[in-house]
Amino acid sequence: MELRTYVAALRKLWWAIVLVTVVGAGTGAYLAYRQTPMYATTVTFFATTQTTSASSSSAFAGDQFAQQRVNTYVYLLSSDRLARLVIAASKVDLSVEKVESSISGASQLNTVLLTATVTDSVPSRSEAVADALATQFPALVNTIESANGTRTALVHLDVVDGPHLNPKPVSPRTKLYIALGTLIGLAIGVIVALLRELLDTTVRSVHGLSTLTDVPVLGVINSDSATKRSPLIVQAGSQSVRAEMFRQLRTSLQFVDVDQPASVIVVTSSVEKEGKSTTAANLAIAFADAGRRALLIDADLRRPKIADYLGLEGAVGLTNVLANQVDVDVVLQTWGASGLTVLVSGSIPPNPSELLGSQHMVDLTADLRTKFDVIIIDTPPLLPVTDAAVAATFADGAVIVVKHGKTKRSMVSRSVHSLRAVDARILGTVLNFAPTKGADAQRGYGPYGYASAATIDEAGAEPRTRRRSASRTKSSDRTGESDAPKQAWAGPRTEAGEADSSSDAAPDNSGPDGPVTGTEERAARA
Structure with a gap:
């Protein structure tokens, strides 16, 4: 790392x-x-020795002897004998072991000073033990040092400081x-x-995804709270950040290989719920908005979603064409004001892989190439089934959708391997559901970004679409004519290519506010 x-x-x-x-x-x-707070009382002793000569050498020897003795007295402070003497003198209600553990000593280096510290949870008891220690310890030392039969002890201890009780607890x-x-x-x-x-073995960055697959990352699609409610870019508004991201993906696909442009594109993913169907639908809408003759084919013959997303009739479609039950021109449906053509999946067959890999599917794709500029094919995930790999063999390339923070790196590697195993061309990957905030936030447009319509409104600027609507209203008032939008869905096409007016008109699914014509939308983007 x-x-x-x-x-x-x-x-x-x-x-x-x-x-x-x-x-x-x-x-x-x-x-x-x-x-429990503990209080400490300190008392300092000074050790002196009896010298028989006033010479400096004798004094030095006596000082060295006193220092050695002081180091010994440090351990003497924790003796049972001294504890019993202190208890008898101070009248404290403590055991010998308690008094032993409460007394500690330390000698300063190269000095004859000895500091004794009495620690207790009761300040008055600590002071009482220290007072007794100040009198009993020198007496004990004097007794021990004169035990060899001499009248005068070789070392004598005098109290030079204390006892002093520290009013603040020394612990904790x-x-x-x-x-x-x-x-x-x-x-x-x-x-x-x-x-x-x-x-964490999931994909969380553009750099990590590019390094893992060794193919370009064509786009980053951010996600917000409104994505689930409005998965299509026409529902979120043509000037939304999400719509701009799909336009960037469209541009990336147009220039991914100028020598071998891709007109038939398979959109797939490693596993389900990575957003491949919404990516395919929005990418097809973006191509149609650019004035291209775009066809969206729902080749996910196991769990088709395109008809539900676009609000189209999905009972008859691709499978019926491949089964020679109906001609393809009859089941093609037009969606949206930009003229997007959709071929839904149709009836769910028992043999999806065989249908997609049939010669009839190859011939159908070749025939549709002559009628459309770009064909987007939504296919099942790569790892559970082989449908996507089969479809990628007769397409110009495949795009793998990867869900940020959910798709594991091993899954992406296996998906790339499955496509390369059938010699399919991988155009690139799309990092989907990327967060817009936090450390994992991905920017699809470099460091500058784009302002959303809500941001523009908050800044006090009037959106361009509102000014255009106002101008159309004024023009209508002058002419007395209403500028009503055209119907987006014109029913299935007949063999002659004309709309079947006898069919029930489907509702306009281009957006909650009604469709916007391709000319108006392109003018807005300009």
Whole structure:
């Protein structure tokens, strides 16, 4: 993994890192709160030795002897004998073991100073034990040092400082607990974020998808809350960001290989629910809006969706044509004001792969090439069934739709391998459902982006479509004529190519606000 990958992982889960850090700090504070406060009283002793000579060498030797003795007295502070003497003198209600554990000592380097510390949860008891210690410890040392029969002890201890009671608790150290908890929480949060990134096997970036497949990423399709309600770009508005993304995908396909332009394009995915059908439908709409003679074929003969998305009759379609039950010109349907032609799937057959791989399908595709500029074929996913690979063999190329954060890298690799195994041409991939916010946000148009219609409205600018509508209204008022939109769906075509006026007119599905003609939409984009 590169450094930017680690940084992106931390940015993506920054909230989790902060949360774990706060929890760690809170845990440290709670542990400190649960601890019993301890108070300390200190007393400092000075050790002197008896010298028989006033010479400097004798004084130096005595000082060295006193330093050695002081180091020994540190351990003497924790003795049972001293604890019993302190208990007897202070009258405290403590056991010998408690008094032993409450007394500690330390000697400063190269000095004859010895500091004794008495720690207790009760300040007055700590001070009482320290007072007794200040008198009993020098007496004990004097007794031990004169036990060899001498009248005068070789070392004598004098109290030079204390006893002093610290009014503030010496433990727990709340700030230290909080600091340690914060550091531990931060470390755990960072480790969890990095592990999650390392264990995440899904596709989450354009760079990762391009590196994985070794084919170009033709487009990035963002997703928002309105995508499920309005999957088609005409429903979201021709000037929406999502519509611009499909226009960019259309442009990428037109220039992916200028020497071998693709006119028959298979749109597929690795598994279901990656948005291949909506991508195919919106791509076909984008080609039709550009003035191209576009045909959308629903070749997903297992779970067809195109008829439902466009609101068309799907009982008769591709399968019936391949079964020689009806002529193709009869079942072709026109959708939308831009003149998009749709061939729905028809009846669900028992042998979808055989139908798509039949010579009749190859001949039908060759015949439709002469009538349309571009043909978009929606096919089933690659991994569950072989339909898409079969269709890609007689098409000019295939486009693989990959769902951001859901499709695993291994699935994409297997899909690419299945297409290359049949010598199919892979035009590129499309990263679908990419987030618009957060660390994983993908930009389909470089660093500048596009403003949505809502953003323009908030900025106080009047949208171009409203000005155009207002001008048409004024023109209608002057002429007395209404500028009513044309009917988008004209029914199945007859063999002569004319619309069957006797058929029931289907509702206009070009958008919630009615259709917009191709001329008007192209003028709006200009």
